[in-house]
Amino acid sequence: MAGVLIERAGFLASLEGLLGEALDGSGRLVFLGGEAGVGKTTLAAALADAAAVPVRRGSCDNVTTAEALGPILDALPELIAAVDDEAGVSRLRLFRNVRGALSGSPMLLLLEDVHWADEATLDILRYLGRRLAGVRLMILATFRSEEVSRDHPLTVVMGDLAGLSGVVRMQLPPLTATGVRQLLDAAGSALDADAIFQRTGGNPFYLTEVLAAGAEQVPATVRDAVLARVARLSQAGRDAAAAASVLGRRAEVGFLAAVSGQPLTAVGECLDRGVLVADGDAVGFRHDLARPPRSPRPALPVSARTARPRSSSGWRCGITCRPTGSGPCFSSSYRTSAT
Numbered sequence: 058m059a060g061v062l063i064e065r066a067g068f069l070a071s072l073e074g075l076l077g078e079a080l081d082g083s084g085r086l087v088f089l090g091g092e093a094g095v096g097k098t099t100l101a102a103a104l105a106d107a108a109a110v111p112v113r114r115g116s117c118d119n120v121t122t123a124e125a126l127g128p129i130l131d132a133l134p135e136l137i138a139a140v141d142d143e144a145g146v147s148r149l150r151l152f153r154n155v156r157g158a159l160s161g162s163p164m165l166l167l168l169e170d171v172h173w174a175d176e177a178t179l180d181i182l183r184y185l186g187r188r189l190a191g192v193r194l195m196i197l198a199t200f201r202s203e204e205v206s207r208d209h210p211l212t213v214v215m216g217d218l219a220g221l222s223g224v225v226r227m228q229l230p231p232l233t234a235t236g237v238r239q240l241l242d243a244a245g246s247a248l249d250a251d252a253i254f255q256r257t258g259g260n261p262f263y264l265t266e267v268l269a270a271g272a273e274q275v276p277a278t279v280r281d282a283v284l285a286r287v288a289r290l291s292q293a294g295r296d297a298a299a300a301a302s303v304l305g306r307r308a309e310v311g312f313l314a315a316v317s318g319q320p321l322t323a324v325g326e327c328l329d330r331g332v333l334v335a336d337g338d339a340v341g342f343r344h345d346l347a348r349p350p351r352s353p354r355p356a357l358p359v360s361a362r363t364a365r366p367r368s369s370s371g372w373r374c375g376i377t378c379r380p381t382g383s384g385p386c387f388s389s390s391y392r393t394s395a396t
């Protein structure tokens with residue numbers, strides 16, 4: 058089923074059209090909304106795959122404390138020094154520098170999950186949205202619609218930019234009953250498409266979890282689907298999954314095994330059963346929604362529970378804590394429970 062993109066041809070064509078306009082010098086800022094798991098990241102990845110232009114990526118999450126300009130610096134690490142130099146000086150000068158870096162050459166900038174973005178990132182989107190003319194840049198910013206209430210800062214930014222010619226807002230709907238049937242066919246599933254559509258509301262993430270659960274029992278909710286997948290693991294695998302859930306989206310394999318108090322094979326089992334996916338030498342949940350709910354004080358070995366923060370971005374503990382990618386490998390809730 059991997060690679061099957063259902064009922065998104067029209068959206069992809071629209072995005073490709075906007076990217077073409079951007080590359081012709083009329084920069085575009087696209088806000089792509091939709092419910093959790095509806096396929097925003099998948100669609101953005103399809104655009105990136107098709108784009109004949111360098112792609113930069115930055116993402117926001119709810120696992121680590123939002124860092125000022127975090128997703129922008131993820132995408133453009135070459136700006137880190139400049140941003141540090143400008144700290145506390147002039148925000149306008151900083152924003153000009155960022156715009157300068159983004160205008161240097163044609164680019165597609167993917168900013169994921171901006172409903173969790175820090176204030177400075179939202180401010181820069183507001184700034185850039187008004188200064189897209191003459192820039193060969195398309196910014197595609199995804200967000201979960203249900204997270205964005207009327208008074209959410211992102212709503213305010215989108216409202217401020219509404220009506221500007223370079224700024225576009227798109228809403229991605231769930232799959233239709235026909236789309237659900239196509240997805241089940243593509244997966245070779247014999248499940249009743251109409252019943253599954255009723256149950257899942259056409260949400261692709263939920264659908265993929267239902268397919269993973271097999272035909273015997275269709276999980277009643279996304280949460281049930283996630284818990285059912287984890288419940289099929291051995292105790293060691295469940296411990297590894299629980300530790301991964303606490304640590305956040307990604308963790309180095311050896312570190313995860315050590316924190317969970319289980320051998321590497323327990324992490325391997327999670328990978329084999331699709332609970333975790335590999336990303337270089339790190340592993341993480343294949344999707345934010347696939348992370349089992351965290352208990353307020355997780356059952357972790359004492360060595361892990363007694364870890365103490367070293368700074369806002371790092372940790373002091375007995376085991377090497379290697380940050381993976383952009384964010385530290387501990388979650389903010391773990392910080393609370395560990396201190």
Ligand SMILES: Nc1ncnc2c1ncn2[C@@H]1O[C@H](COP(=O)(O)OP(=O)(O)OP(=O)(O)O)[C@@H](O)[C@H]1O
Nearest residue numbers: 061062063065093094095096097098099201261262
């Ligand atoms: N159009 C589609 N056809 C088939 N499968 C899809 C489609 N869209 C998404 N999926 C599958 O659904 C799952 C969830 O998709 P995705 O991660 O893109 O959702 P999302 O909207 O980015 O969710 P979130 O709000 O949590 O970031 C993925 O496993 C993906 O493979």
Ligand SMILES: [Mg+2]
Nearest residue numbers: 097098099169
């Ligand atoms: Mg996503």
